[in-house]
Amino acid sequence: MEPFRFHLFVCTQQKPEGVASCPSHGSLAVLNRLDSEILARGLRNEVQLTTCGCMGLCDEGPIMVAYPEGVWYRHVQPSDIPAIVDRHLNNGQTAHSESNRTSKSVDRLIWNDAAAMKAMSVEHGERFRAAMAARDRAGALPDPLNDMIRGYMPSRCLLTALELDIFTAVGNGASAEQVGATINANARAVAMLLDALVALRLLTKAGEEYRNTPETARYFVQESQDNHRNGLLHAADIWHRWSTLTEAVRRGTHLPFETARSAEWTRNFIAAMQRNAKDRAPLVVEALGTGGVRRVLDLGGGSGIYSIAFAKASSDVQCDLLDLPEVIPLTAEYVNKAGVSAQVHLRTGNMLHDSFGSGYDVVMLNAICHSFSEEQNIALFRRALQALVPGGRLSVQDFILNDDKTGPLHTALFSLNMLVGTDGGASYSEPEYTRWMKEAGFSDVRRISLPGPSDLIVGISK
Numbered sequence: 001m002e003p004f005r006f007h008l009f010v011c012t013q014q015k016p017e018g019v020a021s022c023p024s025h026g027s028l029a030v031l032n033r034l035d036s037e038i039l040a041r042g043l044r045n046e047v048q049l050t051t052c053g054c055m056g057l058c059d060e061g062p063i064m065v066a067y068p069e070g071v072w073y074r075h076v077q078p079s080d081i082p083a084i085v086d087r088h089l090n091n092g093q094t095a096h097s098e099s100n101r102t103s104k105s106v107d108r109l110i111w112n113d114a115a116a117m118k119a120m121s122v123e124h125g126e127r128f129r130a131a132m133a134a135r136d137r138a139g140a141l142p143d144p145l146n147d148m149i150r151g152y153m154p155s156r157c158l159l160t161a162l163e164l165d166i167f168t169a170v171g172n173g174a175s176a177e178q179v180g181a182t183i184n185a186n187a188r189a190v191a192m193l194l195d196a197l198v199a200l201r202l203l204t205k206a207g208e209e210y211r212n213t214p215e216t217a218r219y220f221v222q223e224s225q226d227n228h229r230n231g232l233l234h235a236a237d238i239w240h241r242w243s244t245l246t247e248a249v250r251r252g253t254h255l256p257f258e259t260a261r262s263a264e265w266t267r268n269f270i271a272a273m274q275r276n277a278k279d280r281a282p283l284v285v286e287a288l289g290t291g292g293v294r295r296v297l298d299l300g301g302g303s304g305i306y307s308i309a310f311a312k313a314s315s316d317v318q319c320d321l322l323d324l325p326e327v328i329p330l331t332a333e334y335v336n337k338a339g340v341s342a343q344v345h346l347r348t349g350n351m352l353h354d355s356f357g358s359g360y361d362v363v364m365l366n367a368i369c370h371s372f373s374e375e376q377n378i379a380l381f382r383r384a385l386q387a388l389v390p391g392g393r394l395s396v397q398d399f400i401l402n403d404d405k406t407g408p409l410h411t412a413l414f415s416l417n418m419l420v421g422t423d424g425g426a427s428y429s430e431p432e433y434t435r436w437m438k439e440a441g442f443s444d445v446r447r448i449s450l451p452g453p454s455d456l457i458v459g460i461s462k
């Protein structure tokens with residue numbers, strides 16, 4: 001069976017550093033070039049492009065195989081791709097104007113000595129199994145454990161690069177000295193960081209010049225419209241809290257930290273919330289529906305992204321958004337920018353103490369409950385019930401743990417994020433939310449699945 005006319009395999013098997021592999025010979029760049037070449041030639045629906053694991057020919061990598069012909073290539077480089085595509089997908093015709101090659105120019109890469117290939121693959125398999133057995137006998141730490149132990153290093157490099165705004169300083173190309181001068185940092189240390197970022201494939205280097213990759217230029221450079229740096233700086237802020245996890249586990253709560261947060265911390269935090277919820281907010285509004293909804297209360301509304309989505313979805317909806325005094329001026333910026341200030345009304349207050357008002361059709365708690373303890377959440381739900389009209393809905397949106405609380409991974413880790421950062425917060429499971437809502441007096445409590453990491457739990461006021 002041939003669901004596609006062509007099927008191309010590129011080996012992308014990662015191996016420990018220093019061990020020959022297709023990625024160490026550049027197979028990821030080959031894969032990217034192949035992908036863009038197929039797209040550029042309008043062949044996306046003709047070709048299945050598949051990454052594959054080790055074929056035991058690692059010293060000869062990058063290895064790729066083209067079917068239905070069954071042609072094996074070795075030592076492929078991105079510059080060979082136009083000719084390979086010409087050969088297989090364009091019936092041997094040179095189609096790429098940049099390339100003066102004919103498909104013949106890649107003959108030198110074709111490997112058709114089946115006996116030698118098989119011998120190499122078999123020998124590789126035997127060597128690999130012997131090496132693994134020797135490591136096991138010696139009691140060496142397995143690679144996945146090693147990688148997990150040192151996993152903070154790449155993360156820390158990237159966070160530091162974001163804090164120092166390295167990617168903006170690199171711009172369209174700069175030396176370590178130039179970057180050091182721009183960000184007012186030590187040139188030798190900057191060079192070490194830039195080199196590590198190259199090793200992490202977040203920059204490229206030619207001679208003394210560093211350049212952004214297409215990804216870092218898009219997501220981490222100030223002038224780019226998709227720049228996420230401000231939102232991501234929140235992750236750099238909470239890095240310091242995570243360093244206190246050991247002590248927090250001993251104590252059962254976080255270590256004392258400065259509760260008066262800087263204006264910059266709050267701005268970064270709200271930017272991060274806005275970035276996280278940008279795609280999700282319209283989905284939440286769609287899931288809840290605007291039929292019959294006139295008044296919405298958005299508790300801890302942050303950037304206002306959910307109220308804005310409600311206001312945009314229906315001109316009949318009026319939203320009241322409550323948040324802390326240091327946040328409301330930032331909310332006002334987002335709401336004004338969205339052009340919905342006539343429908344979204346901002347209120348300064350503390351949701352744990354201050355009155356909610358009454359007569360609401362929907363009360364929203366988006367990404368709020370994980371900051372609070374069980375008792376605080378039940379109390380919030382009780383007061384939300386009082387604020388709703390009969391038949392009104394309480395909507396809790398959050399990361400929801402599996403019933404046994406051991407996953408999803410992100411949600412289990414996020415629970416610890418709450419341990420180090422809040423007095424009594426945690427990630428909670430569906431049975432917990434359901435029980436609390438029922439205890440508070442809601443009926444018909446149900447979960448609504450959303451695409452992405454968080455879901456809704458919705459209860460109806462009797």
Ligand SMILES: C[S@@+](CC[C@H](N)C(=O)[O-])C[C@H]1O[C@@H](n2cnc3c(N)ncnc32)[C@H](O)[C@@H]1O
Nearest residue numbers: 273277300301302323324327350351352366367
């Ligand atoms: C994780 S953010 C979620 C923001 C928004 N709901 C969203 O999903 O994008 C939590 C929000 O609750 C606000 N908040 C936290 N404690 C609060 C309190 N006691 N009273 C009012 N707002 C509070 C924070 O200022 C922040 O805007």
Ligand code: FES
Nearest residue numbers: 011022054055058
């Ligand atoms: S890593 Fe590609 S063939 Fe072994």
